[in-house]
Amino acid sequence: MAMVLEIPTTELADYEEQVTLDGLLYTLRFRFNPRCDAWFLDISDGDGAPIVMGRKLVVDFPFTAQHGHREGIVQGEIFVYDTSLRKIDPRFGELGERVLALYLERAEIETL
Incomplete structure (x- = not known):
């Protein structure tokens, strides 16, 4: 069954985790850059x-779509969603x- 998966995150400013997508x-390596608050x-x-390296996380912007031609890229789509509906990119602690x-699985994308 296709679905949307929440990717686990932590309060750390720089961390790696392994996920199955x-x-x-x-x-996945998440890094917060305090100079640009992103x-x-x-x-x-x-x-x-x-x-894919060093891509900024931008609310409601597909993260992997423009990299679909790259070997090994995830088949679905990674994106960040602002639950406040204000469409503000995440800052530290958010x-x-x-x-x-x-993460939107490939099978779910194919049904859209």
């Missing part, structure tokens, strides 16, 4: 090979609270 293992995301495959990191 559409059956494949990826390493979160950035790196995606690596299960072996640690970089796929990722996983006001703003959620979500």
Whole structure:
């Protein structure tokens, strides 16, 4: 069954986690940059090979769509959603609270 998955986040300013998306293992690195008051995301495959690096997390903007041609890229879509509906990008302490990191599975995208 296709669905939207919430990607777990923490209160740390720089951390990595392994997640399975559409059956494949990826390493996600979330980094907060205080100079620009923004979160950035790196995606690596299960072996640690970089796929997408240093992309800013922007509310309601598809993270991976423009990288669909890259080998190993996730087949679904990663995006961040502002639960307050104000469409404000996440600041430190807001990722996983006001703003959620979500993954829309490929099968769900195909039904849209």
